[in-house]
Amino acid sequence: HHTIQELKEEVSLRMEAEARTNESLKKERDLSELKTKFLSLVSHEFKTPLSGILTSATLAGKYTQTEQQEKREKHLGTIKNKVKYLDNILNDFLSIERLETGKVTYKFSQFPLSKVINEVVYDANMLLKDGQRINYPKNIDDYVIEFDEKILELVLSNLINNAIKYSAEHTTIDLQVDYKDSILTVKIIDQGRGIPEKEQHFIFKRYFRAENALLDQGTGIGLNIVKSHLENLGGSITFTSKENKGSTFIVTVPITNTQK
Ligand code: ADP
Numbered sequence: 001h002h003t004i005q006e007l008k009e010e011v012s013l014r015m016e017a018e019a020r021t022n023e024s025l026k027k028e029r030d031l032s033e034l035k036t037k038f039l040s041l042v043s044h045e046f047k048t049p050l051s052g053i054l055t056s057a058t059l060a061g062k063y064t065q066t067e068q069q070e071k072r073e074k075h076l077g078t079i080k081n082k083v084k085y086l087d088n089i090l091n092d093f094l095s096i097e098r099l100e101t102g103k104v105t106y107k108f109s110q111f112p113l114s115k116v117i118n119e120v121v122y123d124a125n126m127l128l129k130d131g132q133r134i135n136y137p138k139n140i141d142d143y144v145i146e147f148d149e150k151i152l153e154l155v156l157s158n159l160i161n162n163a164i165k166y167s168a169e170h171t172t173i174d175l176q177v178d179y180k181d182s183i184l185t186v187k188i189i190d191q192g193r194g195i196p197e198k199e200q201h202f203i204f205k206r207y208f209r210a211e212n213a214l215l216d217q218g219t220g221i222g223l224n225i226v227k228s229h230l231e232n233l234g235g236s237i238t239f240t241s242k243e244n245k246g247s248t249f250i251v252t253v254p255i256t257n258t259q260k
Contacts, residue, residue, distance in 0.1 A: 038207075041207075045217065046089075048217065049082040050082075053078075056075040056076070059071075060075035060079070063075070080126070081126050089219060089221075091154070092219065095229070096221065099228050099229075099232075104229075106148045106232070106233060108146055108147060110145070111149050112143060113144070113177070113179075116149060116152050117136055117137070119153065120156045120157045120160060121175070124160045124161060127165075129164065129167075129169045130170065131169050131171075132169060132170065132172070133173070134173045134174075134175060135175065137175070137176070137177050143179065146256035147184075147253060147255050148233065151229050155251060156186065156188075158222040158225075159249050160173065162223075163247070164190075165216055165218070166190065166194075166247070167192030171192065172191060174190075175188055175189075179255070182254055182255055182256065183253070184252065184255045186252075187248055188249045188251075190246050192246050193212055193244060194212075194244055194246055194247050195210050195212075196211060200241060203239070206220065207221065207224075230253065233253060233254070235253035235254060237250070237251050
């Protein structure tokens with residue numbers, strides 16, 4: 001036989017359990033809604049470059065004559081750019097998954113800083129708009145650091161690609177490198193459209209894109225991943241930005257300075 005008190009407790013326990021079920025149902029619905037939104041975002045993001053690749057491939061296939069070589073090469077260049085762009089997005093997605101499942105592993109090695117800078121700038125050059133240029137240090141030739149090379153590449157290419165994307169033609173992007181003690185600081189300075197002050201607070205949130213960025217392609221994932229990786233590795237990322245003037249992103253990473 002149950003006492004009234006026991007029955008009351010039982011009822012309240014059941015109600016709690018039911019509330020939990022409702023909550024988890026709601027969570028599941030939210031999650032599935034988020035997944036649908038995400039899939040639509042991704043499909044959209046892939047569609048435009050893919051149709052560009054298809055067009056360029058078709059045209060490149062038509063320009064078979066020797067005197068059409070220039071045109072053919074232009075289209076092949078476009079294809080390469082867009083494939084690279086899609087590859088970057090996929091790498092971002094893979095990064096998210098690994099970060100979330102805790103499966104991310106880092107690989108440290110020694111490499112010259114100039115190697116990464118040169119590679120990142122070389123790739124970014126293909127994305128430059130008319131009259132845009134990248135200013136970067138060329139006097140760090142024999143500076144060897146110990147860090148995760150792929151991650152440094154991912155960080156710098158994300159930031160430089162953003163600087164290009166969110167700046168107009170005929171602007172300069174400055175890459176400044178400074179190493180002191182065991183901290184490497186890289187600044188990426190652009191003269192672009194900047195981030196509206198009231199949105200600056202959200203800029204590292206996943207999928208967030210500022211109002212003035214929505215007409216450009218993007219997923220709002222890059223900065224979020226960059227920040228996670230840097231924080232996992234004891235580094236940091238900060239920025240200052242002024243609308244219609246430009247932005248400066250500042251990255252620090254702890255490095256083992258092996259040679260100067
Ligand atoms: P994506 O560029 O794919 O939208 P990111 O995570 O790289 O995603 O950046 C998030 C948002 O931050 C961008 O959508 C844009 O609004 C803003 N942003 C990032 N870098 C810059 C920059 N250099 N200048 C202006 N806005 C920027």
